[in-house]
Amino acid sequence: MAPESRDPAPGSRCCACSSSCLSSSPAHPHVHIHVDQLGLSCKCSSFSIDSFSSSPSSSPDFPLLQITGAQQIVVQDRHCCPPFSCSSASSPCSCLPSHPLHNRCSTGPPARRKAGQGAHGTEPSPAPDIFNIPAAISRKWRLVALAIAANTYILILHSHFSIDRRVAEPPNSIESLLASIYLIIVNMVANMGSLAARAVFLMSTRPITQRADVATYTGNAVTAINTLQNTWYDISTGIWDNAWWNSANAFTTLADFADLNRDEANKLNIGGILKNTFDQAQKATATAAKTINAAGLVTSSYAITKREAPLIEGRQSFSAKGFPNFINEFYDDEGWWALGLIRAFDITRDQDYLDMAVRIFADMETGGNTTCDGGIYWNKDRKYVNAIANELYLAVAASLANRNPGNGQYLDIARSQWAWFKASGMINDEGTINDGLDGNCKNNGANVWSYNQGVVLGGLVELSRATGDKSVLTDATNIAKAAIKALADDNGILHDNCEPNCGSDGNQFKGIFARNLRYLHQEAPRDEFRTFLIKNADSNWSKNRDSQNKLGVVWSGPVQGVSGPTHSSALDSIVAAIAVA
Known part of the structure; x- marks a missing residue:
């Protein structure tokens, strides 16, 4: 046909x-x-x-x-x-x-967009070209051409008046005539030098450099996404490297990339990947087991295989039927998927994603009524109140408040959750966040992990958008600055102290911080945050990448411990660089 x-x-x-x-x-x-x-x-x-x-x-x-x-x-x-x-x-x-x-x-009036946005909501639509210059010619070269034309006109004009002045006054000698000609030549050279300098300046201004940087990071991200898909993605389960909550983060990273560059995302079929994971991950037979050491490092083990039989609804025997609706025994696992699905909704407007996030959050709410006068438990054993589950609870509640403004319960929960968290004692005297609370609801002094410094940043960005309260961005900025001070080396590269043996969970941590720092930077920009993100993206690509374009756990290099989580975590830093470059 x-x-x-x-x-x-x-x-x-x-x-x-x-x-x-x-x-x-x-x-x-x-x-x-x-x-x-x-x-x-x-x-x-x-x-x-x-x-x-x-x-x-x-x-x-x-x-x-x-x-x-x-x-x-x-x-x-x-x-x-x-x-x-x-x-x-x-x-x-x-x-x-x-x-x-x-x-x-569309036959009606143009859709309303934010100031400076074009038809896609990204780049502004170009104005009609009154000079009829081909669109293929970049703005940079148009500016250079205009500079050359203007300076050439000034040069000719200046030289013409100089000659007129000297001709009108006959020289007293041949030496005077030669001197006049010499001065004219020097004047022309000086003007040409000025012209060249201006052209170089126009070609090296920040917007042009910025576009080149964005193109470079975009190309790096495309390469890394292809490696992620070709090496670790299982189409039958929708999961990367058999890692459940890590896959929720890989899912989020792909959605973030699609938000930044839709055309490249279409070429990579990210829309199809997200949809496949959404459909298949819930259907897989999955079991979960987690252990936590004294430093607060969690080790998760998942057995995930494709299920052929249909799901049986109900709460009994999670281990036998997997995680329908992305719900399992761990509230932090649920929070990761909720955030990823919200990001998928943002870029597709597919209501199924948002509806699923709402269902997940309803289950997270059952983790409340802790002995610490607020917050939620880490899992359904209801024994440990930790930072990550509570940061995710804040972030999901605030995100839903922004996408369901008619439902005030989400904003109420987000506000009260941040007030409780801020007073809980999990934020230590250095301004960083320890892993959780002990049996007496006091800071347990466990390790300061990078992801615990990250999720709260994104949660506070969403809370600020929902309330208009900029003071929470100040709180987020203070946490981010303290985290960089505590966790970055002398070259500004992020580390967790488990490296290079961080297990599947710790392998994911740093990318979560980079992603959420990017969210904060876009809402409350600081040069130090941009510099930090660029440095880490550059280091990952130049020092933490092997010959097959796989990215390891140590961002300062050399490449070590490559896995799906290490790769998708480092990819987060590259996607963040696209946004801030």
Whole structure:
């Protein structure tokens, strides 16, 4: 079947695609359409739903990820309609998927966006070019061309007046004439030197360097994501390296990358990966066992295999049926998945992700009523009140408050949770956070792990957004500064004191700090945070990467103890660098 092409409907801002864009495929008979705005045309893509289906939102303010099948097979990728201009800021192209097989285009007023944002909510739409300069020519070279033109005009003008002045006054001797000519030549050289200096300045200003840095970190992230997927991702379970809560963090990292670069995310099929993990991870047969040492380092063991039989609902025998709805015996595990699903909702507007996060949080609430007058327990044995479970409880509550503003319970919980945590004693005299509380609800003095310094930052960023209270950003900034002081080496590279033998749990820690420090920096920027994130991303790529592009546990190098958690953790630092570069 030939692809259908047609001009935009009268009054519409983008072309219409229909199910006739699709061709039948014996191997993949079930396909849906996804309309995606790319460049100056509407792209109509089909994707396999042999393993899952998609229900995208129609909100144009949140660009949708292109989703291919669980097997990462793109059935078709065709432009249904001829390219047309979407460059006018007053007439952006807004492709709005409605029903998967019947797509429509925006005919109303342009969607409201934040100041400075374009049709994708990222880059501003370019204004019409009154000089008709080709769009392929970068802004940098346009500035250089204008500088050359202006300086050349000034040079000619200046030299002309100099000659006129000297001709009007006849020289007394041949020596005077030669001296005048010499001065004219020197003047021209000086002007050309000034011109060259200005051109160099224009080519080396920060915005240009910044774009180059972003491109470099994006390329590094793409390479690292491909390595993560090709080495550690199990399509049948949706899990990376057989590590349950670590996989929730890898899931979050991919969502964060997609938020920063949708086009590259589409090429990597991140939308499909997230959907596959969402569907398959709950279905896997899984058992969990955790131990914790005196320093507070947890070692988690999971047995995860693909389940063929359907789930049996109910709370009995978690070990036999896995973790339906991402719920298990550990509240921190649940919190990691809730945060990841919220990030997936942010980039896809798929309500299923947010609904699942709400269900997870409802289970986390059952961990309350501790003997420490607040907070939640680490697990359902109800014996240990630790930092990470309570930071995650804060972060999920505040995140849900921002995405469900009509439900005030989330904001109430987030506020009271931070007030309790701040007074609990887990924040020590140095401003860092120890692992938890002892049986008397006092700081247990256990190790200061990087992830305990990280999750709270993201939670406070969300709380500040929900309340408008900037004082909590000051609290977050103080914790971040104390953490960097305590955990970074003389070169500014982050460490946990378990290195290089951190186990699967400790291997994940540092990336969580980098990710949440990035969230804080974007809300309350500080040069020291940006410098820290850039240094760690650079060190990971130059000193902590092997010949197969795998990333280890020691960010300062040499590469050691490579695993799925070490790799996805270091990837977090690279994704953070994209955002702050």
